[in-house]
Amino acid sequence: MGSENQELRKAGLKVTLPRVKILQILENSERKHMSADDVYLALVESEQEVGLATVYRVLTQFEGAGMVTRHNFEGGRSVFELTPEDHHDHIVCTSCGKIREFFDEIIEDRQVEIAEKLGFRITDHSMNLYGICEECQAGS
Amino acid sequence: MGSENQELRKAGLKVTLPRVKILQILENSERKHMSADDVYLALVESEQEVGLATVYRVLTQFEGAGMVTRHNFEGGRSVFELTPEDHHDHIVCTSCGKIREFFDEIIEDRQVEIAEKLGFRITDHSMNLYGICEECQAGS
DNA sequence: CTAGTTGCAAATCATTTGCACTTGC
DNA sequence: GCAAGTGCAAATGATTTGCAACTAG
Numbered sequence: 001m002g003s004e005n006q007e008l009r010k011a012g013l014k015v016t017l018p019r020v021k022i023l024q025i026l027e028n029s030e031r032k033h034m035s036a037d038d039v040y041l042a043l044v045e046s047e048q049e050v051g052l053a054t055v056y057r058v059l060t061q062f063e064g065a066g067m068v069t070r071h072n073f074e075g076g077r078s079v080f081e082l083t084p085e086d087h088h089d090h091i092v093c094t095s096c097g098k099i100r101e102f103f104d105e106i107i108e109d110r111q112v113e114i115a116e117k118l119g120f121r122i123t124d125h126s127m128n129l130y131g132i133c134e135e136c137q138a139g140s
Numbered sequence: 141m142g143s144e145n146q147e148l149r150k151a152g153l154k155v156t157l158p159r160v161k162i163l164q165i166l167e168n169s170e171r172k173h174m175s176a177d178d179v180y181l182a183l184v185e186s187e188q189e190v191g192l193a194t195v196y197r198v199l200t201q202f203e204g205a206g207m208v209t210r211h212n213f214e215g216g217r218s219v220f221e222l223t224p225e226d227h228h229d230h231i232v233c234t235s236c237g238k239i240r241e242f243f244d245e246i247i248e249d250r251q252v253e254i255a256e257k258l259g260f261r262i263t264d265h266s267m268n269l270y271g272i273c274e275e276c277q278a279g280s
Numbered sequence: 281c282t283a284g285t286t287g288c289a290a291a292t293c294a295t296t297t298g299c300a301c302t303t304g305c
Numbered sequence: 306g307c308a309a310g311t312g313c314a315a316a317t318g319a320t321t322t323g324c325a326a327c328t329a330g
Contacts, residue, residue: 072214193313194312
């Protein structure tokens with residue numbers, strides 16, 4: 001259970017209760033993609049209230065440390081996920097909000113080639129598909 | 141010059157001064173991608189002040205009519221561009237903000253295949269690369 | 281001890297909305 | 306003339322920040 005402490009130290013962050021708690025939430029939640037508010041609510045439910053401002057600060061620090069990745073999907077708010085070993089992209093259901101991940105070697109390769117051709121040294125990319133998932137197509 | 145009026149009527153929008161002005165800005169600006177604030181400032185410069193709220197309203201109406209496309213790049217604010225005939229994606233320089241467009245048939249095809257495989261009826265997608273452009277690599 | 285961290289409330293930023301006033305047709 | 310459109314200011318929602326109180330090492 002102290003594994004979080006190692007991770008935090010490795011990231012050069014002091015081990016504090018809010019940080020440990022937030023890391024646990026991210027690791028144990030069934031939802032892999034959470035907004036700052038989702039994390040905050042999960043914290044409240046688990047009896048460990050932490051200020052929303054701190055949630056934002058900590059998530060931003062985690063992002064800076066590379067532990068967490070921030071996504072800017074359509075609709076304003078950011079969602080965070082533990083930085084995955086294996087890179088992947090997302091497909092978001094615009095009806096129910098479900099997020100599915102995928103990885104496609106061909107697309108990844110093309111992205112690099114394209115960036116090179118245009119003279120860019122690529123640092124990051126986001127590729128998100130938006131649509132209606134099976135259940136929602138059937139549902140409504 | 142009255143071509144804007146045609147476009148507006150075709151979109152079912154009453155021809156008003158603010159709408160015509162905003163459409164002209166979008167058509168004539170050398171920057172193809174503008175935030176609501178960029179449009180507002182251009183309006184101010186051209187002596188035709190229009191309320192910022194109206195700029196937002198009009199851009200949203202244009203988007204609804206399909207005349208304009210909204211992009212949510214990293215960093216909060218939305219940028220708009222006249223909906224292009226030919227679909228394309230974007231590569232953004234995180235240093236100077238320059239935006240380059242590109243289109244890749246292979247990627248487009250893969251996106252559709254992937255969405256199908258996952259059971260999604262795709263309605264939209266965004267694929268943005270972020271990096272440092274040649275000039276900025278040389279510059280700093 | 282003391283620099284780093286947190287909580288809370290106030291501040292920001294982008295965007296939206298309520299409402300009285302104006303304008304296109 | 307009247308419904309649609311607009312301006313302005315106030316409301317909103319997400320995120321950030323100032324600052325005094327707290328805590329890890």
